Amino acid sequence: MAFLTLLITWINIATNALGKHAFSMIAVLPGWLSNTIISAVLGVIILLLIKYTSNQKAISQAKDYIKANMLALKLFKDSLAVTFISLGKLFKGVFLRLGLMLKPLLIMFIPFTLIVCQLGLWYQARPMTTGEEAMVILQLAGEIGSPMPNVAIQPTSAMDVTVGPVRAVSNRQVFWIIKAKENGTHNLTFNIDGQQVEKQLVIGEGFKRVSLERPGQNAYDIMLHPMEEPLKSDSIIQSISIEYPDRISKTSGTDWWVGYLTVVSMAFAVICMPIFKVKI
Amino acid sequence: MMYKDSRKINFNTLSIIIAVTAIVFVVSLATVPAYAEPQMSKKVIVMGFDGMDPRLATKMMDAGELPNFDKLRKRNGFKPLGTSNPPQSPVAWASFTNGAGPGTHGIFDFIHRHPEKQYSPFYSASETIEGEGAWEVSDHKLQLEMWPFNHIPTQTLLKREGTPFWDYLDAVGIESAFYDLPANYPPSKSKFHNHSCLPGMGTPDMFGNPGTYQHYAEDGPVRTRDEGGGKRSMLFFEENEAAKATLLGPTNSFLKDPKPITIDFVVHRDIQANAVVIEIQDHKIILKPGQWSQWTQLEFEMSMPWFLPNEKLSGICKFYLQEVSPNLRLYVTPINIDPSNPAVQVTEPPEFIEEISEKLGLFYTTGFQEDHKARSNNVFTDAEYLNQINIVLEERLNMLEYALDRYEDGLLFFYFSSTDLPTHIFWWDSDEKHPIRKADEAKKYHGMIKKIYRKMDEVVGRVLDKYDDKATIILMSDHGFCNWKRQFNINTWLRDNGYIKPSDCKTIMSNEIDWFQTKAYGLGLNGLYLNLRGRERDGIVKPGKEREELLNELITKLKAVRDVDGKPVIRNVYRSDEIYKGPHTYLAPDLLIGYYRGYRVSWAATLGDMDEEIFKDNDSAWSADHCIDPLEVPGVLFSNRPILAENPDLTDLAPTILAEFGVDIPESMTGKNIYKKQ
Numbered sequence: 001m002a003f004l005t006l007l008i009t010w011i012n013i014a015t016n017a018l019g020k021h022a023f024s025m026i027a028v029l030p031g032w033l034s035n036t037i038i039s040a041v042l043g044v045i046i047l048l049l050i051k052y053t054s055n056q057k058a059i060s061q062a063k064d065y066i067k068a069n070m071l072a073l074k075l076f077k078d079s080l081a082v083t084f085i086s087l088g089k090l091f092k093g094v095f096l097r098l099g100l101m102l103k104p105l106l107i108m109f110i111p112f113t114l115i116v117c118q119l120g121l122w123y124q125a126r127p128m129t130t131g132e133e134a135m136v137i138l139q140l141a142g143e144i145g146s147p148m149p150n151v152a153i154q155p156t157s158a159m160d161v162t163v164g165p166v167r168a169v170s171n172r173q174v175f176w177i178i179k180a181k182e183n184g185t186h187n188l189t190f191n192i193d194g195q196q197v198e199k200q201l202v203i204g205e206g207f208k209r210v211s212l213e214r215p216g217q218n219a220y221d222i223m224l225h226p227m228e229e230p231l232k233s234d235s236i237i238q239s240i241s242i243e244y245p246d247r248i249s250k251t252s253g254t255d256w257w258v259g260y261l262t263v264v265s266m267a268f269a270v271i272c273m274p275i276f277k278v279k280i
Numbered sequence: 281m282m283y284k285d286s287r288k289i290n291f292n293t294l295s296i297i298i299a300v301t302a303i304v305f306v307v308s309l310a311t312v313p314a315y316a317e318p319q320m321s322k323k324v325i326v327m328g329f330d331g332m333d334p335r336l337a338t339k340m341m342d343a344g345e346l347p348n349f350d351k352l353r354k355r356n357g358f359k360p361l362g363t364s365n366p367p368q369s370p371v372a373w374a375s376f377t378n379g380a381g382p383g384t385h386g387i388f389d390f391i392h393r394h395p396e397k398q399y400s401p402f403y404s405a406s407e408t409i410e411g412e413g414a415w416e417v418s419d420h421k422l423q424l425e426m427w428p429f430n431h432i433p434t435q436t437l438l439k440r441e442g443t444p445f446w447d448y449l450d451a452v453g454i455e456s457a458f459y460d461l462p463a464n465y466p467p468s469k470s471k472f473h474n475h476s477c478l479p480g481m482g483t484p485d486m487f488g489n490p491g492t493y494q495h496y497a498e499d500g501p502v503r504t505r506d507e508g509g510g511k512r513s514m515l516f517f518e519e520n521e522a523a524k525a526t527l528l529g530p531t532n533s534f535l536k537d538p539k540p541i542t543i544d545f546v547v548h549r550d551i552q553a554n555a556v557v558i559e560i561q562d563h564k565i566i567l568k569p570g571q572w573s574q575w576t577q578l579e580f581e582m583s584m585p586w587f588l589p590n591e592k593l594s595g596i597c598k599f600y601l602q603e604v605s606p607n608l609r610l611y612v613t614p615i616n617i618d619p620s621n622p623a624v625q626v627t628e629p630p631e632f633i634e635e636i637s638e639k640l641g642l643f644y645t646t647g648f649q650e651d652h653k654a655r656s657n658n659v660f661t662d663a664e665y666l667n668q669i670n671i672v673l674e675e676r677l678n679m680l681e682y683a684l685d686r687y688e689d690g691l692l693f694f695y696f697s698s699t700d701l702p703t704h705i706f707w708w709d710s711d712e713k714h715p716i717r718k719a720d721e722a723k724k725y726h727g728m729i730k731k732i733y734r735k736m737d738e739v740v741g742r743v744l745d746k747y748d749d750k751a752t753i754i755l756m757s758d759h760g761f762c763n764w765k766r767q768f769n770i771n772t773w774l775r776d777n778g779y780i781k782p783s784d785c786k787t788i789m790s791n792e793i794d795w796f797q798t799k800a801y802g803l804g805l806n807g808l809y810l811n812l813r814g815r816e817r818d819g820i821v822k823p824g825k826e827r828e829e830l831l832n833e834l835i836t837k838l839k840a841v842r843d844v845d846g847k848p849v850i851r852n853v854y855r856s857d858e859i860y861k862g863p864h865t866y867l868a869p870d871l872l873i874g875y876y877r878g879y880r881v882s883w884a885a886t887l888g889d890m891d892e893e894i895f896k897d898n899d900s901a902w903s904a905d906h907c908i909d910p911l912e913v914p915g916v917l918f919s920n921r922p923i924l925a926e927n928p929d930l931t932d933l934a935p936t937i938l939a940e941f942g943v944d945i946p947e948s949m950t951g952k953n954i955y956k957k958q
């Protein structure tokens with residue numbers, strides 16, 4: 001597990017660099033346009049990946065096999081025996097075709113997950129605007145019931161703490177409400193019994209990369225929140241998160257952007273199939 | 281031959297038709313009034329300030345405190361507005377809606393009863409009718425309307441009868457938009473899709489009630505206790521300063537034994553930080569004492585029979601933390617229907633509420649938004665209630681901005697409850713002792729009403745700035761206000777005078793009453809009903825002579841009622857068969873009692889209970905009222921055009937609005953155009 005978290009952390013270093021620069025146009029374009037362009041490009045990449053990682057000849061044969069059996073179903077609908085045999089063959093053909101797609105899907109899965117996680121940094125939430133409030137949640141490690149350490153956020157010109165720290169002892173969580181004051185990308189510093197830990201805070205308008213959580217040593221969390229270095233395994237803190245405001249948009253807003261990306265990239269892939277002569 | 285004759289006849293017929301058409305056309309041009317054609321691009325804005333009082337408004341205008349209202353007064357655009365009889369909001373707003381009195385709309389009080397069931401009270405403007413038949417599956421039941429089941433589902437029906445005036449606008453293609461319209465839930469349908477309405481007063485919370493808050497405290501009752509308008513529960517903190525609690529939601533009517541759907545939540549307390557964290561579903565809410573949360577969306581999962589997926593109902597509420605320690609007190613607003621995802625149809629058209637919510641986010645959808653019950657039941661202090669009033673007002677001011685931005689032509693109606701529900705609690709305009717406050721506090725809180733009036737004046741100023749020269753503007757209230765010092769229990773009076781039997785009876789709600797010896801009973805805020813044979817299930821008073829004699833006797837005796845200090849109590853007693861005209865008088869009380877200022881029916885009597893004494897002091901925070909004689913509490917009428925009617929009345933507004941749009945006034949309306957001399 002430690003190796004896996006380390007591996008994902010290293011990969012994140014690379015994908016962060018890629019995500020920051022390759023998707024930098026998001027910062028300047030309207031959300032719908034940037035997401036449409038990215039979806040179109042991804043659609044074409046998916047198509048090309050399928051073309052070069054799958055057995056196109058076998059897929060073509062499987063398609064013909066399905067077609068032939070559908071025709072048999074139509075022509076010999078009066079014959080029960082032929083109908084059953086053709087149905088069986090039809091299912092076989094469908095499963096064969098799905099099986100042939102498995103290899104490209106497996107090859108694409110990890111890189112595309114990493115890309116989606118990078119896009120999530122842009123689209124999933126928006127930065128706080130000045131004067132706006134958000135909740136900060138610090139999850140402490142350790143057994144429930146063990147003493148809670150003293151926790152504080154160092155004062156900074158970027159924000160004011162309006163409420164907190166408020167401790168939920170039974171969850172080993174500490175909460176604050178902060179109010180954004182100064183545009184920019186800042187670091188919040190937490191003092192926990194002498195130990196100092198940082199968490200990025202983004203304040204401003206428009207599209208900026210926003211890290212919702214600084215994760216602990218959890219592979220899934222590290223992949224989902226790639227921007228900040230994971231907390232050390234011996235850290236007294238398990239994670240720090242900021243509840244940034246939702247971005248309201250049906251094309252590039254919180255949660256909607258993933259659906260839009262999926263639909264539009266699929267649409268582009270389908271449109272481009274004859275151009276690139278790809279069989280799916 | 282035949283052919284030739286036919287041609288001749290046809291030619292003659294054609295000539296006659298042309299001649300008649302020409303004559304009709306010329307005569308029409310000469311005689312039809314200028315507004316005969318509907319004026320599609322006309323603008324009329326009506327703002328309803330529920331309970332705005334003409335005496336206080338006049339006093340404040342004289343003192344220069346309401347400059348915008350005063351601007352209209354100086355243009356001869358101010359008159360007291362005659363209210364309905366009785367002067368109760370559902371009755372008054374329904375009269376406004378129909379342009380005619382209660383006989384046309386069938387609403388006579390907040391509370392009605394089913395005479396055939398002898399005593400069965402229900403909210404007059406809408407009623408939920410239990411369904412019939414169900415298919416039972418394990419713990420659940422399903423109502424299937426299709427053949428062969430033919431079950432009848434439970435329905436909530438709008439009880440207002442007659443045709444609302446906006447239907448006439450709808451029919452000729454004039455658009456109308458209503459925000460917080462009272463007494464119109466469930467919303468009436470728009471046949472031609474030119475009408476949109478967000479209903480106000482009468483719209484229930486997710487319990488199906490006018491508004492049920494939930495209150496949690498360490499000193500609360502171990503078992504959840506109902507108190508009129510709310511529920512109280514105990515919070516018990518464990519060693520780690522966490523307390524588990526349950527929020528009650530809508531009733532799952534798919535269960536054979538319907539139960540409320542509940543959501544468990546946890547309150548984490550940090551005494552050192554003097555704050556709490558509330559964990560409910562996916563939400564984490566931090567509050568310090570005196571803080572309100574944002575609206576919180578909650579999903580109530582309604583269990584269904586095993587072969588159907590569970591249904592999820594979305595509701596919204598706000599949390600308000602009153603105290604952290606030593607006695608943690610937490611108030612939760614009534615669970616409102618989520619405007620962004622309504623569980624039932626709230627507006628007409630159904631998507632109207634979602635359109636508003638898309639722009640404004642979440643907002644109160646219950647009809648009674650200011651939680652007066654929380655104040656009356658001492659859950660809120662005066663200051664806390666005032667705080668909640670301001671939250672509601674801010675929300676509604678945002679909604680007004682939305683309404684004005686969206687408004688182009690046609691009719692715009694916007695309603696404010698801020699001049700009514702807070703007034704019931706804070707109004708006190710005399711030097712006499714206030715029911716619960718010291719003199720200086722009574723004065724201070726009466727000042728809050730003035731503050732609200734000033735705020736409304738600002739609103740009027742904003743509307744005048746934008747529309748004074750473009751629209752006909754009508755500002756109105758359904759009634760005024762007065763202090764309420766003494767409670768009169770009509771049922772105790774009837775019992776002590778031998779009209780309710782037996783003489784030790786304490787309520788008409790139980791079997792202790794002997795209906796076969798009872799001649800009359802009181803129900804609601806102004807109504808008195810005879811126990812009439814042929815109408816009431818156990819009626820004994822014979823129609824005809826006996827009824828007449830009893831009515832006259834009661835009127836005479838009631839008018840003679842004196843308080844213990846000798847003051848007259850009842851200004852007039854009205855016979856419904858004399859004051860109501862129209863086809864829907866079946867549920868009307870026989871007599872309507874019009875009290876003098878300072879008096880009102882007691883709380884106990886409204887639902888048929890009897891107090892020890894006929895009179896007692898009003899000792900509740902609800903220190904002002906208007907359910908008295910209508911002549912004592914007229915409303916206000918302002919307009920940016922001179923009001924020429926001598927004594928304008930609520931029923932005059934619908935015909936006036938129709939006339940403004942050039943729409944013919946239907947015969948069912950008894951009101952007259954206020955811009956014409958009557």
